[in-house]
Amino acid sequence: LAKTTQPISMDSYEGQEVNITCSHNNIATNDYITWYQQFPSQGPRFIIQGYKTKVTNEVASLFIPADRKSSTLSLPRVSLSDTAVYYCLVGASTSGSARQLTFGSGTQLTVLP
Amino acid sequence: EAGVAQSPRYKIIEKRQSVAFWCNPISGHATLYWYQQILGQGPKLLIQFQNNGVVDDSQLPKDRFSAERLKGVDSTLKIQPAKLEDSAVYLCASSYRVTSYNEQFFGPGTRLTVL
Numbered sequence: 535l536a537k538t539t540q541p542i543s544m545d546s547y548e549g550q551e552v553n554i555t556c557s558h559n560n561i562a563t564n565d566y567i568t569w570y571q572q573f574p575s576q577g578p579r580f581i582i583q584g585y586k587t588k589v590t591n592e593v594a595s596l597f598i599p600a601d602r603k604s605s606t607l608s609l610p611r612v613s614l615s616d617t618a619v620y621y622c623l624v625g626a627s628t629s630g631s632a633r634q635l636t637f638g639s640g641t642q643l644t645v646l647p
Numbered sequence: 648e649a650g651v652a653q654s655p656r657y658k659i660i661e662k663r664q665s666v667a668f669w670c671n672p673i674s675g676h677a678t679l680y681w682y683q684q685i686l687g688q689g690p691k692l693l694i695q696f697q698n699n700g701v702v703d704d705s706q707l708p709k710d711r712f713s714a715e716r717l718k719g720v721d722s723t724l725k726i727q728p729a730k731l732e733d734s735a736v737y738l739c740a741s742s743y744r745v746t747s748y749n750e751q752f753f754g755p756g757t758r759l760t761v762l
Contacts, residue, residue, distance in 0.1 A: 568750065577651070577738050577753025578690065621689050634703060635680075637689035 538622055538638035545644050552609045554641050556622035559603050565625040567598060567605045572619045572640070581620075582607065609643075617645045649673065651754035653739050659760045665727040668757045672720070672741030678702070680751060681714055681724050682738040690738055696722065697745045726759075734761045 539557045546552045558567065566585050570578035582589060584596040584605070595608040609616060619640040652671040660666050672679050677698050682690035693712065695702040699719040707714070711730070716722040726733055736756040742749040 575755070577740070577756055578751075579753070580750035583750065634705060635692045635695070637682075637691070640689050 538624060538636055540620075540622060540638040540641045542639070543642040543644070545646060546612055547646050548613055549611050552612050552616075552643060552645075554607045554609075554620050554643065555604055556607075556638050557604045558622065558624045558638075561602055561624045567596070567602075568623040569594070569596065569605075569607045570621045570623060570637075572621065578621060612643075612645045614645050614647060616643060618643060651739055651741055651752055653737075653754035653757055655757055656755065657758050657760075659762065660729055661762050662731055663728040665725065666729055666759060667726075668724045668737050668739075668759075670722045670724070670739030670754060672722075672739070673752055676741035676743055676752070677719075678742045678745045678749070679716055679722050680740040680742075681722070682740065684736045684738055684756070686735070693724070695745070702745055729759075729761045731761050734759055 537560060566583050568583040569581045571581050572578040582591055582594045582596045584598050586598050586602060589596045597606040605622060607620060619642050621640045622638040623635060625635050651673055654669050658666055679696045681693045683693055684690045691706060693707045694704040694714045696716045699716050712726055714722060714724045724737060736758050738753055738756045740751040740753045742751045
């Protein structure tokens with residue numbers, strides 16, 4: 535299985551930029567890195583996905599170094615509603631089209647007023 | 648578009664009893680996933696279907712857990728018999744294809760409590 539490591543928790547203030555890093559030393563060569571957000575009593579929600587370098591969408595940026603052994607989710611100007619648990623998801627390749635998917639343990643982000 | 652539907656939302660049973668969870672994925676999504684999420688942990692993949700075939704069930708405790716997706720649409724996950732350590736939220740997700748660049752859409756989950 536792919537192994538991932540994330541910080542357990544982070545605190546930030548409204549309006550600041552937050553960076554959450556996930557290490558995934560044995561990610562499959564052909565696999566993407568995906569980040570999800572989860573609020574209490576809800577299923578995870580897709581935020582962003584990338585393979586290498588940098589990806590940006592309307593809510594976040596994802597930075598992936600050349601060795602792809604880690605990735606950093608960047609949330610610009612966070613608000614109180616960004617308080618949630620953030621997970622990285624990677625896969626380890628198997629035979630055929632299967633991937634052994636592994637979620638990280640999650641980072642609890644708390645945004646303070 | 649309708650999201651992933653799951654039922655029931657909550658279930659309380661005693662150990663050694665049986666329980667079943669139902670999931671209806673987003674229309675047109677070929678891939679369906681069942682995850683177990685224990686309190687304070689990330690979701691753990693139990694089984695992944697592509698249409699009605701199993702893609703990965705390497706982490707499914709097959710002595711007590713079973714899952715099926717007979718017509719390639721909705722799916723049922725069963726636990727028989729349940730143990731105390733099965734208390735968790737069971738999440739169902741679907742994606743258009745199994746390839747890695749497809750985002751997964753999650754349902755609200757079923758919270759199981761085993762007493």
